[in-house]
Amino acid sequence: MNATTGFPADFLWGAATSAYQVEGSPLADGAGASIWHEFSHTPGRTRDGDTGDVACDHYQRYREDIALMRELGLNAYRFSVGWGRVLPEGRGRVNPAGLDFYRRLVDAVLERGIQPMVTLYHWDLPASLDRLGGWLNPDSADWFADYARVLFRALGDRVTLWVTLNEPWVVVDGGYLHGSLAPGQRNPFAAPVAAHNLLRAHGRAVQAYRAESRHRIGLVVNLEPKYPASETAEDLDATMRADAYWNRFYLDPVFLGGYPPELPEIFGAAWPTFPEADFGLIKQPLDFLGINYYSRQVVRHDPAAWPLAAARVRQPQQTHTGLDWEVYPPGLTDILEWVAGRYGPLPLYVTENGSAFYDPPRTEGEIADPLRRAYLRDHLRAVLEARRKGVDVRGYFAWSLLDNFEWAHGYSQRFGLVHVDYATQRRTPKASARFYAQVIRGGGAALGAD
Numbered sequence: 001m002n003a004t005t006g007f008p009a010d011f012l013w014g015a016a017t018s019a020y021q022v023e024g025s026p027l028a029d030g031a032g033a034s035i036w037h038e039f040s041h042t043p044g045r046t047r048d049g050d051t052g053d054v055a056c057d058h059y060q061r062y063r064e065d066i067a068l069m070r071e072l073g074l075n076a077y078r079f080s081v082g083w084g085r086v087l088p089e090g091r092g093r094v095n096p097a098g099l100d101f102y103r104r105l106v107d108a109v110l111e112r113g114i115q116p117m118v119t120l121y122h123w124d125l126p127a128s129l130d131r132l133g134g135w136l137n138p139d140s141a142d143w144f145a146d147y148a149r150v151l152f153r154a155l156g157d158r159v160t161l162w163v164t165l166n167e168p169w170v171v172v173d174g175g176y177l178h179g180s181l182a183p184g185q186r187n188p189f190a191a192p193v194a195a196h197n198l199l200r201a202h203g204r205a206v207q208a209y210r211a212e213s214r215h216r217i218g219l220v221v222n223l224e225p226k227y228p229a230s231e232t233a234e235d236l237d238a239t240m241r242a243d244a245y246w247n248r249f250y251l252d253p254v255f256l257g258g259y260p261p262e263l264p265e266i267f268g269a270a271w272p273t274f275p276e277a278d279f280g281l282i283k284q285p286l287d288f289l290g291i292n293y294y295s296r297q298v299v300r301h302d303p304a305a306w307p308l309a310a311a312r313v314r315q316p317q318q319t320h321t322g323l324d325w326e327v328y329p330p331g332l333t334d335i336l337e338w339v340a341g342r343y344g345p346l347p348l349y350v351t352e353n354g355s356a357f358y359d360p361p362r363t364e365g366e367i368a369d370p371l372r373r374a375y376l377r378d379h380l381r382a383v384l385e386a387r388r389k390g391v392d393v394r395g396y397f398a399w400s401l402l403d404n405f406e407w408a409h410g411y412s413q414r415f416g417l418v419h420v421d422y423a424t425q426r427r428t429p430k431a432s433a434r435f436y437a438q439v440i441r442g443g444g445a446a447l448g449a450d
């Protein structure tokens with residue numbers, strides 16, 4: 001433990017990416033198309049019709065990107081595997097070339113002394129599985145476990161940190177309830193079924209891991225603390241519904257063995273009765289939990305806000321990012337403490353945290369991004385504060401290493417510590433990246449310096 005900063009010597013200082021957002025070459029070397037490939041190629045689905053066809057070309061340039069990580073002093077890299085690269089039809093036949101890409105990536109990361117954290121599912125379901133119903137098909141749990149097993153067997157000796165799913169909330173809310181993300185369904189009856197199958201898939205994959213592997217596996221959720229806009233019963237109830245839907249929907253079944261009681265009220269007739277036996281499968285002991293934190297929400301009752309009857313109250317006095325997300329660092333401390341209190345104790349990682357801001361043009365070799373730098377500094381301080389309060393936070397992964405494809409927003413939002421010139425693929429570390437490197441070098445000491 002560094003006595004002056006409170007960060008232990010083995011703290012993971014990382015950055016994160018995901019396959020479809022950075023790799024490009026989505027169909028290269030025999031890969032099968034994903035739902036994101038199809039969605040982004042459907043007119044009107046993404047801003048300016050942007051796709052992940054090229055993205056950051058990480059598929060070809062991963063060595064250069066790993067060298068950059070090294071230069072910044074990162075000791076961990078969180079990335080995801082494209083399911084369709086490994087299993088082009090999503091199940092059955094393995095594509096050796098696709099698997100080999102991830103072998104090379106893991107080897108290259110390890111050669112540079114960087115620890116990989118591998119996410120198995122970051123939203124890019126193979127399109128052929130979507131044609132079979134995707135996450136609405138109860139067999140999806142077995143498809144996922146079979147895919148996971150291929151990865152565990154190929155990389156399990158070298159990868160010691162595995163994540164089953166990234167942000168199941170977003171998969172369901174964007175993909176099946178509101179339709180703004182792939183596969184673009186807008187169906188309240190589909191959403192709970194997709195959620196439940198994702199959780200069953202998570203459980204099956206953890207079981208597969210325990211059967212043959214011996215390192216650590218966890219889940220990554222996006223959490224957003226909810227604060228009532230007033231003390232009225234209506235606003236307090238609305239806040240509880242928002243909290244149930246955002247924060248407890250996936251964690252209660254995984255750690256406590258059942259869904260929050262507010263969900264049947266929120267979904268009404270669309271909420272099914274799930275077999276009791278499924279909860280035994282879903283509630284597998286985990287080695288850690290990953291938390292993605294970006295913002296908070298102040299909530300008021302609003303009958304017109306479907307389906308929660310709860311709406312955000314914008315806080316005009318606060319800074320907001322390019323996506324209009326309120327910058328609220330204390331929320332990270334709050335949510336880490338809340339998780340540890342409700343579900344812990346268990347090791348936690350901040351597996352994503354970051355901000356999209358407009359970056360001014362490069363001047364004198366540097367890209368000044370003071371708002372992103374301040375966001376990073378203040379959220380790292382919030383992590384430190386949680387650690388001081390006794391929460392077992394073992395690492396922090398900035399979102400994102402690189403500017404990348406921000407889903408339906410295309411390339412319009414830049415989250416990277418490193419700027420990517422999409423015309424030339426030139427990488428330029430921003431001032432926030434240099435600051436992060438300084439923080440890492442001093443084991444956190446730079447956080448107290450300004």
Ligand code: IFM
Pocket residue numbers: 018021167292352399406415
């Ligand atoms: O870019 C996404 C990422 O894929 C998942 N978490 C949130 C990020 C920013 O929106």
